[in-house]
Amino acid sequence: MARYGSSENSREEGTMVSEATVTAAEIARIAGVGPAAVSNWRRRYAEFPTPVGGTAGSPQFLLSEVVNWLEGRGRSVRITPADEVWRAMEAVRDPARPGAILASAGFRLLGEEPSRRQAGAEDGAPPLPAALSADIEDLGRKLGAAGAFEQLLHRWTEAHARQVEVTPSPVAALMCALVGSTDGDAPVSVLDPACGTGGLLLQAAGSGTTALLGQDLDRDLAAITAVRLRLHGHDVSVKPGDSLLGDAHAASRVQGVVCDLPSGQRDWGRAELGYDTRWTHGLPPKGEPELAWLQHALAHLDDGGRAVLLMSAGVAARPSGRRIRAELLRRGTLRAVVALPSGSSRTPGAHLWIVERTRAAAPPEDVLFIDVDLFVGPDAEQSGITTDWDNVRAAVTSVWHRFCEGEELDADFAASVPVTVLLSDDADVTPALHVRRESGGPVDLTCLEEDRAGWLRLLNGLPNALPAVRETPMPPTGPSEGDTSPRVSLDDLIRSGALRTWRGSTVQDTDDGATVRVPLLTLDDGLSRAGPSGHTYAAESERLREGDVLVFAAAPERARPADPREYGAVAGQGVTVLRPERASLDPWFLAGTITGGPGTGRFGAPAVTTGRRSRLDTGRLFLPVRSQEEQHRIGQAFRDIARFEESLAAVVDQGRSVARQLAEALAAGLVDPIDDRRR
CATH class of the missing domain: 3.40.50.150 (Vaccinia Virus protein VP39)
Incomplete structure (x- = not known):
C-alpha cells in the first residue's frame, strides 16, 4: 500500500484535516478481524495510532497511519475500490450534512448533476470535486451503478450507525x-x-x-x-x-x-x-x-x-x-x-x-x-x-x-x-x-407420579442438611464491648503470600504469542453456575483450578469456590478470583466468611465499593484467625450450608414444576383429583 504516505509529513504540511480517517469498526473490516480485536490492539500496543477526531465513544484514526501500522505487523489490509471512494467522500463531506455527499454520489452514478429539484429541497446535494466524480464513475463501471451505490450506502450507514x-x-x-x-x-x-x-x-x-x-x-x-x-x-x-x-x-x-x-x-x-x-x-x-x-x-x-x-x-x-x-x-x-x-x-x-x-x-x-x-x-x-x-x-x-x-x-x-x-x-x-403452547396429548401419569415422588424425597432430605452448631466459648478475660477474636485482612494475607487475587478481564479475540485459547467464565455464567459460555485468549497462569474462590460484582454474598466444570476457564469482567495457599487457608472457610455478612465485610467495615461496577475491597475485609484444623471444620459447615441452599432451591423449582404439571393436566380435563376425604 505504497500510496499512503507518511503521516508525519501529512501533519507537517497541514493536510491532516483533509486526509481520510477510519473508525474502529472500519479498521476491523479492512483488517479482517472482529471489533474487539481493535480494542485490544489499542490497549496492548502503545504504538497503535492515536485518534485524530471523533468522540471518546467513536474515535477516528488516520487511514494512512492505520495501514502502515497493520502492514508493519505483517497483517494483510483489504481495501476495496469502494473503500477508496468512500474515504475520498468522507474527506470532503460537510459535517453538518453527512448524507449530502452520498446523495451527490448517487446523482453522479445516474449521470446527472444534483439539482435543487432532484434533491427535493431548496439547498440540494452539493457538487462533487472533479477527481472524486471520476472515481465514482469508475466505481459504477466496475460494480454497476446500483451496486456501487449500495456499497457506498453500506459504508455510510456503518459510519453513521448512531444517527441513522x-x-x-x-x-x-x-x-x-x-x-x-x-x-x-x-x-x-x-x-x-x-x-x-x-x-x-x-x-x-x-x-x-x-x-x-x-x-x-x-x-x-x-x-x-x-x-x-x-x-x-x-x-x-x-x-x-x-x-x-x-x-x-x-x-x-x-x-x-x-x-x-x-x-x-x-x-x-x-x-x-x-x-x-x-x-x-x-x-x-x-x-x-x-x-x-x-x-x-x-x-x-x-x-x-x-x-x-x-x-x-x-x-x-x-x-x-x-x-x-x-x-x-x-x-x-x-x-x-x-x-x-x-x-x-x-x-x-x-x-x-x-x-x-x-x-x-x-x-x-x-x-x-x-x-x-x-x-x-x-x-x-x-x-x-x-x-x-x-x-x-x-x-x-x-x-x-x-x-x-x-x-x-x-x-x-x-x-x-x-x-x-x-x-x-x-x-x-x-x-x-x-400465545400459549397447547398440551401435547394425554398426560403420562407414571412420569407425573415419579416427579411428585422425587420432589417428596428432596423435601424429606432438607431437615438433616443443615449443620448443628454451638456457641463459641468466651475468651478467658470475658466479653467486653467491641472485643472480637483475632483477625487478619485479605490485604495482609496477600502480602504474606497466603492469598493471590486478580480481577477478570474483557474478551481477547487474538493470540499475541503469550496466550492460549481457553473457555471464558462471564459474570452471568458464574452467578447462574451454568459453566463457561465463551472463549478468549489468556495467560496459562490465570486459568481457574480447584480451590480458587470466585467473588462476583454486586453480589459478594454469593462468593464460592469454583465448580469442577469451571476448572481450566478464565474469569471474565466482574469476577474476582481469590487463590489461597491450601496449606494455610481453607477455600470454603474463605468463601463462607466473605458471604457471612449481607453486603458488608465480615468483622469489618463495608467491603464492597459502590459505583458503576462493584468490586471487592481487600483492605476492608477481615477473616478470623483460626488454625488449619478449625478452618477445615468451619469450611465443611459452610459447604453444608451451601448444599442446603442448593437443595432448597431445587425443592422450590421442582415443586413449582410438579404443581404446574398438575394444574395444566387438571385444566385440560386429562386427570381428576383423588379426594381421600370421601372415603
Missing part, C-alpha cells in the same frame, strides 16, 4: 410480504412516511409495487431514497419534511403503508395537532408518538388497505395508550401483532403491528398474535444461532393468511384471541401474554 436507523433487510422483507394480499399479490401503491434510506420502499418495489411514495424529515435522506430507487429502475415520489406536522402526501391514498416508526420522539407535535382530523381513534398522549404515526398511516389507506408498522414492544402495554388500543380493538382496526425474535431489530423485542382500514359492516371479532421466538427458539440470536429468515417469513405469512381466511391455526407459536377478551383489564396486546 436502518431496518434489517429480513424484517423489511417480512413486512412487505404481510402488507400484500392473501393471494401473494403486492399492493399497487405503498407509502413510507419515515423512509430513511429507502430500504422498505426498495423491498416493496422488488415485491411488485409500482406506485411508491415516501417522506423523511431529513432532506438528505429523502434525496438518498429517491436516487437509490431510481438507480434500481423504480419511479418514486419522495418529499422532505415532517410527515406529522407537514404531510407532503396529504391528498394521496394508498393500498399499503410500511414504516419503521421513529423511536425516542419527545415532541412529535401534539400541541400543534390537537384537533387534527387524523385522530379518529383518539388524540395520542404526548408519550405515545407511535400511536400518532399509526393513525397517520390509517389516514392514508384506501378502504381495505393495510399498514404494517415496526415499533417497540412497549407500545403494546403502556398504560397511557390503553384507551387508543381499546378503540383500535373495538373497531377491528388492529388485526395482528407479531413479536420478532430478540436482536432482530435496533429495538429489543420489537413488534410488527398489522392494522387495516376495514370496509366490513361488522368489525372482525379476533386478533392474531404471533411470537416468533417460540418458532425459532428462545434466545436464538444471543446464543449465536443464525435465524433462518426465509423459514420465518414463510411460517408467519402462512399463519397470517390462514387467519385472514378464517381457517383453524395449527401453529404453536400463534393464537387467535377474541376482542372481548382483550378489552378486559389494560387492553394489553403483547403477544407473549396470549
Whole structure:
C-alpha cells in the first residue's frame, strides 16, 4: 500500500484535516478481524495510532497511519475500490450534512448533476470535486451503478450507525410480504412516511409495487431514497419534511403503508395537532408518538388497505395508550401483532403491528398474535444461532393468511384471541401474554407420579442438611464491648503470600504469542453456575483450578469456590478470583466468611465499593484467625450450608414444576383429583 504516505509529513504540511480517517469498526473490516480485536490492539500496543477526531465513544484514526501500522505487523489490509471512494467522500463531506455527499454520489452514478429539484429541497446535494466524480464513475463501471451505490450506502450507514436507523433487510422483507394480499399479490401503491434510506420502499418495489411514495424529515435522506430507487429502475415520489406536522402526501391514498416508526420522539407535535382530523381513534398522549404515526398511516389507506408498522414492544402495554388500543380493538382496526425474535431489530423485542382500514359492516371479532421466538427458539440470536429468515417469513405469512381466511391455526407459536377478551383489564396486546403452547396429548401419569415422588424425597432430605452448631466459648478475660477474636485482612494475607487475587478481564479475540485459547467464565455464567459460555485468549497462569474462590460484582454474598466444570476457564469482567495457599487457608472457610455478612465485610467495615461496577475491597475485609484444623471444620459447615441452599432451591423449582404439571393436566380435563376425604 505504497500510496499512503507518511503521516508525519501529512501533519507537517497541514493536510491532516483533509486526509481520510477510519473508525474502529472500519479498521476491523479492512483488517479482517472482529471489533474487539481493535480494542485490544489499542490497549496492548502503545504504538497503535492515536485518534485524530471523533468522540471518546467513536474515535477516528488516520487511514494512512492505520495501514502502515497493520502492514508493519505483517497483517494483510483489504481495501476495496469502494473503500477508496468512500474515504475520498468522507474527506470532503460537510459535517453538518453527512448524507449530502452520498446523495451527490448517487446523482453522479445516474449521470446527472444534483439539482435543487432532484434533491427535493431548496439547498440540494452539493457538487462533487472533479477527481472524486471520476472515481465514482469508475466505481459504477466496475460494480454497476446500483451496486456501487449500495456499497457506498453500506459504508455510510456503518459510519453513521448512531444517527441513522436502518431496518434489517429480513424484517423489511417480512413486512412487505404481510402488507400484500392473501393471494401473494403486492399492493399497487405503498407509502413510507419515515423512509430513511429507502430500504422498505426498495423491498416493496422488488415485491411488485409500482406506485411508491415516501417522506423523511431529513432532506438528505429523502434525496438518498429517491436516487437509490431510481438507480434500481423504480419511479418514486419522495418529499422532505415532517410527515406529522407537514404531510407532503396529504391528498394521496394508498393500498399499503410500511414504516419503521421513529423511536425516542419527545415532541412529535401534539400541541400543534390537537384537533387534527387524523385522530379518529383518539388524540395520542404526548408519550405515545407511535400511536400518532399509526393513525397517520390509517389516514392514508384506501378502504381495505393495510399498514404494517415496526415499533417497540412497549407500545403494546403502556398504560397511557390503553384507551387508543381499546378503540383500535373495538373497531377491528388492529388485526395482528407479531413479536420478532430478540436482536432482530435496533429495538429489543420489537413488534410488527398489522392494522387495516376495514370496509366490513361488522368489525372482525379476533386478533392474531404471533411470537416468533417460540418458532425459532428462545434466545436464538444471543446464543449465536443464525435465524433462518426465509423459514420465518414463510411460517408467519402462512399463519397470517390462514387467519385472514378464517381457517383453524395449527401453529404453536400463534393464537387467535377474541376482542372481548382483550378489552378486559389494560387492553394489553403483547403477544407473549396470549400465545400459549397447547398440551401435547394425554398426560403420562407414571412420569407425573415419579416427579411428585422425587420432589417428596428432596423435601424429606432438607431437615438433616443443615449443620448443628454451638456457641463459641468466651475468651478467658470475658466479653467486653467491641472485643472480637483475632483477625487478619485479605490485604495482609496477600502480602504474606497466603492469598493471590486478580480481577477478570474483557474478551481477547487474538493470540499475541503469550496466550492460549481457553473457555471464558462471564459474570452471568458464574452467578447462574451454568459453566463457561465463551472463549478468549489468556495467560496459562490465570486459568481457574480447584480451590480458587470466585467473588462476583454486586453480589459478594454469593462468593464460592469454583465448580469442577469451571476448572481450566478464565474469569471474565466482574469476577474476582481469590487463590489461597491450601496449606494455610481453607477455600470454603474463605468463601463462607466473605458471604457471612449481607453486603458488608465480615468483622469489618463495608467491603464492597459502590459505583458503576462493584468490586471487592481487600483492605476492608477481615477473616478470623483460626488454625488449619478449625478452618477445615468451619469450611465443611459452610459447604453444608451451601448444599442446603442448593437443595432448597431445587425443592422450590421442582415443586413449582410438579404443581404446574398438575394444574395444566387438571385444566385440560386429562386427570381428576383423588379426594381421600370421601372415603
